[in-house]
Every structure is written in C-alpha cells, then in structure tokens.
Amino acid sequence: MDYLSVAEIAKKWNMSERGVRNYCAQNKIPGAFLTGKTWNIPENAEKPSRKNKKCDIPQNLLARLKLEKSSSLKGGIYHKIQIELTYNSNHIEGSKLTHDQTRYIFETNTIGIEDEVLNVDDIIETANHFKCIDIIIDNAGYRLTEKLIKSLHFTLKSGTSDSRKAWFNVGEYKKLPNEVGGRKTADPEEVSQRIKELLRSYNEKQTHSLDEIIDFHYQFEMIHPFQDGNGRVGRLIMFKECLKNNIVPFIIDESLKIFYYRGLSEWKSEKRDLLDTCLTAQDRFKQYLDYFQIPYNE
Numbered sequence: 001m002d003y004l005s006v007a008e009i010a011k012k013w014n015m016s017e018r019g020v021r022n023y024c025a026q027n028k029i030p031g032a033f034l035t036g037k038t039w040n041i042p043e044n045a046e047k048p049s050r051k052n053k054k055c056d057i058p059q060n061l062l063a064r065l066k067l068e069k070s071s072s073l074k075g076g077i078y079h080k081i082q083i084e085l086t087y088n089s090n091h092i093e094g095s096k097l098t099h100d101q102t103r104y105i106f107e108t109n110t111i112g113i114e115d116e117v118l119n120v121d122d123i124i125e126t127a128n129h130f131k132c133i134d135i136i137i138d139n140a141g142y143r144l145t146e147k148l149i150k151s152l153h154f155t156l157k158s159g160t161s162d163s164r165k166a167w168f169n170v171g172e173y174k175k176l177p178n179e180v181g182g183r184k185t186a187d188p189e190e191v192s193q194r195i196k197e198l199l200r201s202y203n204e205k206q207t208h209s210l211d212e213i214i215d216f217h218y219q220f221e222m223i224h225p226f227q228d229g230n231g232r233v234g235r236l237i238m239f240k241e242c243l244k245n246n247i248v249p250f251i252i253d254e255s256l257k258i259f260y261y262r263g264l265s266e267w268k269s270e271k272r273d274l275l276d277t278c279l280t281a282q283d284r285f286k287q288y289l290d291y292f293q294i295p296y297n298e
Contacts (some may be wrong), residue, residue, distance in 0.1 A: 003040040012048045015298035018279060024050050061294050062243045065137050074107075077292040080136075081251075082106050084288075085239065086129040089232045092260075095122045102126055113297040121160045128156050129232065136240035143203050144216075144237065146195060152233045153226050162228060181265055185224035194223050211271070213241045214278055218267040248289065248296050250281035261281045 006024070010017040024032045024039045032041045061077070068078035079257025087102040091287040096119060097105075098121045105111055105126050111118070131153050139148055143233070154171025157163055173191040177184075186194050202216050217238050224230045235252065242249035252260045256277050291295050 002043045003259060004043050006018070006039050006041070009041050009045070013184050015047075018283075019298040020298060022283065035110055061289065061296065062137070062140050062246075063250070064292070064294055065243075068295055069134065069137055077288060077294060080288055080292075082130050085133060085235075088127060089235050090122070090129060090250050092252065092257045093231055094110075095119075096123065097122050097126055106130055110250050114162075121152055121162075124159045125156060128160075131155050132232075132236055133239075136243070140243040142241050142244075144199060144241065146199060149225075149233065149237065152236055153229055156232060168227050173225045176222055176227065178227065180221060180224050181261060183222070183265070185222060189223050192223045195220075195225055198223065208241060208245050210242070210247050210278065210282075211275065213238055213244060213245070214271075214274060215246070215267075216241070218274070220266055221264060230290060236261070246297060248282050248285055250278055250285050252277070253284075255282055 004012070006017050006020045010020045013020070020041070021039065023029050024041065025036075029041055032039055033044060034040070064076075065078050065081070067073075068076045073079070081243065083099070083103045083106055086106070087097070087099050090097070090102075101111060101118075105123065111123055132152050135148070135152060135155060142148075150171050157168075157170045162168045165239050167175050169175050173195075174188050177187060180186060198216070198219050202212075205212070208216075217234050218273075220234050220237065221230060239249045239251075241247075259273065259277040263277050267274050286296065
C-alpha cells in the first residue's frame with residue numbers, strides 16, 4: 001500500500017494540514033502511523049466525518065448566535081460564549097471574579113458572596129462585557145469602523161471608577177501616553193490618524209484570513225488607542241472579524257496568556273508563535289462547536 005504525507009492528504013481533502021494532523025492524533029484515520037514526527041497516511045484513506053455534519057440546523061456559528069440571542073435561549077453556544085469569552089478576557093487583564101461568579105452574573109444578573117470582598121469594577125466590567133458581545137454579534141456582518149470600536153470601549157468602561165476620571169475619556173481615545181508590555185505606543189495626538197489609516201488599509205479587502213485578522217490585532221494593540229481596556233476591545237474585534245469571515249473564532253484563556261503576550265511582542269519578527277497560540281485556542285473552540293453540532297470550515 002502506498003502512503004501520502006499530511007500535505008498531500010490536506011490538498012486531496014481540501015482542508016488544512018493542521019486538521020489532518022488532528023485526525024491522525026485522534027486515531028480517526030485507520031492505518032495512519034508516525035515515522036519520527038511524520039505521519040504516513042494510506043492513499044485510499046477516507047476523510048473522517050464530523051458529528052456536526054448530522055446537525056438538523058444547517059446554520060453557521062453567527063446565524064446560531066443571532067438565533068439564540070434573539071430567543072434568549074439558555075444553555076446553548078451563545079450562553080457558553082458569553083461566559084467563556086467574558087471570564088477569560090477579563091481574567092487575563094486582572095479581574096478577580098471566578099468563572100462561577102461570572103456565570104452567575106450572566107444567568108441571574110446578581111452576584112452572591114460570602115465573607116468575600118469583590119472589586120465593584122470587576123462586576124461592572126463583567127456585565128458590560130456581556131453587552132459588548134451582543135454588539136459584536138449584531139455587527140459581525142458589517143465592516144469594522146471607528147464608531148464600532150469606540151462603542152465597544154464606551155460600553156465596556158461605562159459606570160466604572162475610570163469613567164468618573166476626567167482624563168480617562170471613556171469611549172474616546174486616550175489623553176495620556178501609555179505603554180503595553182514595556183513598549184511605547186502611539187502618542188495621544190497620533191492615535192486618531194493611525195486608527196483611521198489602519199482601518200482604511202484593512203477595509204480595502206472585503207474578506208480576511210486569520211493571519212490578517214491577527215495582524216490587525218497586533219497593530220491595534222501597538223497603537224493602544226484607549227487609556228485602558230485595549231486588550232479586551234482588541235480581542236472582541238478579533239472575535240467579530242472571525243464571525244464575519246466564517247473563520248472559527250477563539251478565546252485566549254489563562255493557560256495561553258503568556259504565549260499570547262509573547263507572540264504579540266514578537267509578531268513583527270516572528271509570526272509563528274502568536275499564530276500557533278491562536279490556532280491552539282481555535283482547536284479548543286471547535287470542541288464547543290462539535291458539542292453544539294454547529295458546522296464549521298476546517
């Protein structure tokens with residue numbers, strides 16, 4: 001029997017090499033075996049079928065999110081994303097709320113504590129982040145605009161202690177210089193023009209690849225347009241753009257935090273690390289889609 005490489009099978013099955021490797025690692029391709037680090041795949045192997053291909057609702061993720069959001073469905077993918085994206089994005093920025101507390105706020109609009117001191121801003125920003133996710137779902141099909149970006153920041157930071165500081169400028173660009181990871185960012189007087197240029201360049205294309213979405217995120221974070229909340233707004237934008245381009249989105253969790261930040265710092269010289277981090281997060285997100293029987297592209 002003749003064997004083919006991962007690259008040859010990926011081309012034959014019209015899917016990514018990473019997807020083929022995952023099938024091999026999960027023993028979904030009978031007869032495939034490793035030689036060192038190289039997979040050998042029978043040339044007559046058939047592409048494994050996914051459970052979610054049997055789904056009775058032939059909708060993509062964005063359509064399902066809109067349906068579940070409008071119907072206030074509990075326990076679906078919309079419910080899952082609200083909790084997971086909000087908890088993880090806030091948590092890597094320093095929120096002390098637990099996963100259960102985040103879930104409780106979303107499900108009951110209340111917070112229960114016993115002998116515990118909680119930061120009010122953490123609670124407010126959690127509730128606000130739920131609203132931000134609704135905004136990106138409602139606007140996912142439209143091109144990215146400055147108005148939408150400012151709206152996400154305004155929604156995220158409204159009602160926080162920062163919003164009561166005259167210099168903070170909620171929903172508007174920063175007034176004071178700031179840094180990210182010890183790196184200098186755009187001066188306040190440069191931000192407006194640089195964001196406009198970034199959006200103009202990005203919106204020259206109607207559709208975007210994952211690499212291009214991540215590159216936009218890197219450039220956005222290096223401009224760091226707001227006084228605070230840039231990371232969360234930036235990750236919301238990435239999620240929105242994945243939905244718009246029918247790309248499986250992803251959530252950066254605590255286990256990927258160090259690789260995510262390192263990847264951002266090295267993006268200009270080495271793109272592989274950040275891309276691999278996002279692909280790893282994407283693989284985890286596919287498990288949600290399989291569970292909820294939502295079709296997706298490999």
